Amino acid sequence: MDIHQRIIKFVTTSNWFLFVVGTLLGFINTPMPFAMGILTGSLLVTLNFHLLRHTLYKAMATASGKPARSILGVVLIKYYIRFAISGIVIFALIKGNIVDPLGLIMGLSVVVVSIMAATTLELTRLIFKEAV
Numbered sequence: 001m002d003i004h005q006r007i008i009k010f011v012t013t014s015n016w017f018l019f020v021v022g023t024l025l026g027f028i029n030t031p032m033p034f035a036m037g038i039l040t041g042s043l044l045v046t047l048n049f050h051l052l053r054h055t056l057y058k059a060m061a062t063a064s065g066k067p068a069r070s071i072l073g074v075v076l077i078k079y080y081i082r083f084a085i086s087g088i089v090i091f092a093l094i095k096g097n098i099v100d101p102l103g104l105i106m107g108l109s110v111v112v113v114s115i116m117a118a119t120t121l122e123l124t125r126l127i128f129k130e131a132v
Contacts, residue, residue, distance in 0.1 A: 007118045008053065014114040015046045022110065026103065037099035041107020044089060048082055049111050055079070 019042040026035035055078050059071045090108075093099045 003122060007122060010118045010121065011111070011114045012050070012053070014117055015049060015110055018110045018113060019043065019046050022107065026106075030103070031100070033098070034100040034103035037093075037101065037103020037105075038107040040089075040093055040099055041104040042110040043107070044086055045108050045111045048086060051082060052079065 022042055023035070023039045026038035030038075055075055059075050062071070090104065093104065094101055
């Protein structure tokens with residue numbers, strides 16, 4: 001398995017792991033609106049990540065016969081539609097006092113934490129591989 005596939009697999013797995021663990025810890029240790037913020041934020045960002053990954057894989061699979069410009073346009077249009085829907089959902093959650101904004105921010109940072117962990121792990125592997 002090459003480095004790209006390994007990173008994507010690690011990020012995907014750790015997204016769901018952080019989602020479950022963070023949500024459970026949130027419901028055990030924090031007030032309900034804060035825990036709901038963690039739940040909705042992490043679910044929103046994890047689903048967006050998976051939809052983006054699916055869109056990119058699908059675009060790369062069909063890229064052989066089409067010009068790259070049209071594929072890029074389709075990917076960007078889908079990305080901006082997801083971005084707008086996410087913004088509307090986040091606005092509605094905060095405006096309706098359904099979730100605590102800090103809990104929502106914590107939930108939204110799940111993918112960032114996963115990507116940072118994957119980067120750290122791969123850099124560690126690279127450094128120790130060169131040291132040997």
